[in-house]
Amino acid sequence: MPAKILDGTAIAKTIRAEVAQGIKDLQSRAGITPGLAAVLVGDNPASATYVRTKGRACKEVGAFSETFALPATVPESELIALVQRLNQDKRFHGILVQLPLPGHINERRVVHAISPDKDVDGLHPASLGRLVEGEPMFVPCTPAGIQEILVRYGYDPGGKIVVICGRSNIVGKPLAILLMQKRRGANATVTVCHTATPDLASFTRQADIVIVAAGSPNTLTGDMVRPGVVVIDVGTNRVADPTDKRGYRLVGDVDFASVEPKAEAITPVPGGVGPMTVTMLLVNTLKAARRSAGLEPDEGDVRS
Numbered sequence: 001m002p003a004k005i006l007d008g009t010a011i012a013k014t015i016r017a018e019v020a021q022g023i024k025d026l027q028s029r030a031g032i033t034p035g036l037a038a039v040l041v042g043d044n045p046a047s048a049t050y051v052r053t054k055g056r057a058c059k060e061v062g063a064f065s066e067t068f069a070l071p072a073t074v075p076e077s078e079l080i081a082l083v084q085r086l087n088q089d090k091r092f093h094g095i096l097v098q099l100p101l102p103g104h105i106n107e108r109r110v111v112h113a114i115s116p117d118k119d120v121d122g123l124h125p126a127s128l129g130r131l132v133e134g135e136p137m138f139v140p141c142t143p144a145g146i147q148e149i150l151v152r153y154g155y156d157p158g159g160k161i162v163v164i165c166g167r168s169n170i171v172g173k174p175l176a177i178l179l180m181q182k183r184r185g186a187n188a189t190v191t192v193c194h195t196a197t198p199d200l201a202s203f204t205r206q207a208d209i210v211i212v213a214a215g216s217p218n219t220l221t222g223d224m225v226r227p228g229v230v231v232i233d234v235g236t237n238r239v240a241d242p243t244d245k246r247g248y249r250l251v252g253d254v255d256f257a258s259v260e261p262k263a264e265a266i267t268p269v270p271g272g273v274g275p276m277t278v279t280m281l282l283v284n285t286l287k288a289a290r291r292s293a294g295l296e297p298d299e300g301d302v303r304s
């Protein structure tokens with residue numbers, strides 16, 4: 001039987017409708033429209049596309065957003081001064097600084113300058129620390145989106161063996177912490193693999209759920225999974241394709257052709273995790289705005 005395709009675009013649409021309703025409620029209860037400030041440094045085309053997509057998504061759900069574009073040569077101090085101004089600006093409940101930043105800027109210092117109350121990307125140490133504590137405030141968007149896909153499709157990670165390939169600060173590490181929490185929608189036994197893992201396949205073959213965020217095509221192939229596995233492909237890799245008008249196409253980290261026949265369910269690329277990442281940014285921005293109005297519980301508000 002062919003694997004069930006875990007359609008991130010469809011789930012994203014459902015969640016965006018929920019966010020749009022949440023925004024209407026907030027406007028009528030507190031007169032507040034959630035606002036997102038997006039900071040874009042330089043002219044990296046992929047970053048510019050991501051920021052445009054996020055701006056469009058805000059508009060679609062009725063949130064307010066503004067992009068602050070700075071030249072690639074901007075001194076770090078000026079960027080941090082902008083973030084500090086945005087921290088004080090009451091129109092914005094969320095701030096995102098699109099990464100990566102140019103090499104002369106220390107990304108950590110910039111992310112640390114964002115107020116934890118407006119950290120809708122969930123990358124500030126205060127957000128990550130609360131996630132580790134088990135009392136999350138803002139969960140990083142890609143891990144949060146992956147959890148939503150699993151739960152909403154009925155593949156609750158509770159009691160399952162989950163293997164994650166990748167340990168980045170934005171995907172692998174926070175995802176591992178999220179899925180190991182003693183909470184609904186989590187409670188998994190999690191193993192994190194990376195480039196120093198000996199014999200990756202010996203781990204992935206044991207998994208009920210494999211999540212691949214390695215940044216390289218074909219990291220997971222059919223011989224590396226057991227029948228009935230659920231596979232989440234986070235990878236977004238551009239591979240040259242002269243038949244595509246852009247000259248490239250997007251592929252994930254999973255060899256879909258060999259893994260899909262063995263899987264019970266699998267995310268496609270594109271149309272899997274990507275749309276969920278943007279959607280969880282909207283969820284976090286609404287949460288930040290609700291919190292500013294005292295309408296959001298401070299603790300334990302993620303699948304408690």
Ligand SMILES: NC(=O)c1ccc[n+]([C@@H]2O[C@H](COP(=O)([O-])OP(=O)(O)OC[C@H]3O[C@@H](n4cnc5c(N)ncnc54)[C@H](OP(=O)(O)O)[C@@H]3O)[C@@H](O)[C@H]2O)c1
Nearest residue numbers: 142166167168171194195213214215234235236273274277
């Ligand atoms: N769809 C979305 O919304 C979304 C969001 C974020 C990222 N992404 C995509 O997801 C991928 C990962 O992103 P990232 O930022 O997490 O990447 P990253 O910072 O480059 O980290 C990649 C991680 O994968 C590990 N890795 C690489 N090759 C491996 C292999 N063969 N076996 C096991 N582990 C391996 C690396 O191990 P070491 O630590 O040992 O180097 C590292 O921990 C990229 O393709 C990125 O574009 C997509």
